[in-house]
Amino acid sequence: SQQGEEDPQALSIQEGENATMNCSYKTSINNLQWYRQNSGRGLVHLILIRSNEREKHSGRLRVTLDTSKKSSSLLITASRAADTASYFCATDALSSGTYKYIFGTGTRLKVLA
Amino acid sequence: EAQVTQNPRYLITVTGKKLTVTCSQNMNHEYMSWYRQDPGLGLRQIYYSMNVEVTDKGDVPEGYKVSRKEKRNFPLILESPSPNQTSLYFCASSLGGGNEQYFGPGTRLTVT
Numbered sequence: 001s002q003q004g005e006e007d008p009q010a011l012s013i014q015e016g017e018n019a020t021m022n023c024s025y026k027t028s029i030n031n032l033q034w035y036r037q038n039s040g041r042g043l044v045h046l047i048l049i050r051s052n053e054r055e056k057h058s059g060r061l062r063v064t065l066d067t068s069k070k071s072s073s074l075l076i077t078a079s080r081a082a083d084t085a086s087y088f089c090a091t092d093a094l095s096s097g098t099y100k101y102i103f104g105t106g107t108r109l110k111v112l113a
Numbered sequence: 114e115a116q117v118t119q120n121p122r123y124l125i126t127v128t129g130k131k132l133t134v135t136c137s138q139n140m141n142h143e144y145m146s147w148y149r150q151d152p153g154l155g156l157r158q159i160y161y162s163m164n165v166e167v168t169d170k171g172d173v174p175e176g177y178k179v180s181r182k183e184k185r186n187f188p189l190i191l192e193s194p195s196p197n198q199t200s201l202y203f204c205a206s207s208l209g210g211g212n213e214q215y216f217g218p219g220t221r222l223t224v225t
Contacts, residue, residue, distance in 0.1 A: 004155070030211050033213060040201065042217055044216070045213040045214060048212075088155060098161070101146065101171075103148070103157070104155055105154060
């Protein structure tokens with residue numbers, strides 16, 4: 001399996017605090033994306049960072065990518081109770097003209113009001 | 114409304130009884146994909162399709178079939194379901210490979 005890995009597996013913080021979760025992967029990538037999933041529902045795309053980018057921001061989200069270490073981090077600033085969800089990284093690799101995706105195992109974030 | 118729809122949302126079936134889970138998108142997306150989600154394993158890609166009539170295996174294709182006869186539809190077929198295929202299944206689509214994916218609501222399948 002070429003599953004990505006995320007840590008921590010679970011994270012519990014107080015509202016207003018920052019949440020950081022990390023993703024490691026094993027192969028060369030084209031892009032890395034982060035998704036959020038609320039309790040067994042469909043995933044929602046958060047942010048995409050390309051392999052030639054090092055950092056990207058979107059609202060309260062900040063993503064970094066270190067291709068030399070094959071790792072990425074997602075920072076959620078000023079967390080809210082509504083941020084409670086599971087977060088997944090997904091890498092895609094272009095091979096023979098097709099794209100395959102590999103998802104991480106996810107981080108379960110709980111934000112306490 | 115732009116969306117990916119899956120049917121059925123819940124299905125309980127018995128070993129060996131062929132079933133099809135439908136997936137449809139209304140965004141004119143080229144890329145479509147099927148995933149299964151199991152506790153502790155995240156999402157694993159089953160099959161994907163770069164465009165009509167072009168499909169390819171993901172990481173866990175055994176026991177599954179797909180077809181892409183038209184752009185909007187990408188059904189997942191289990192010819193002879195087994196209990197180890199009990200899982201939560203998601204269909205997703207994107208403009209092309211490497212773009213953000215839009216996910217359907219999921220199909221919870223139980224095979225007894």
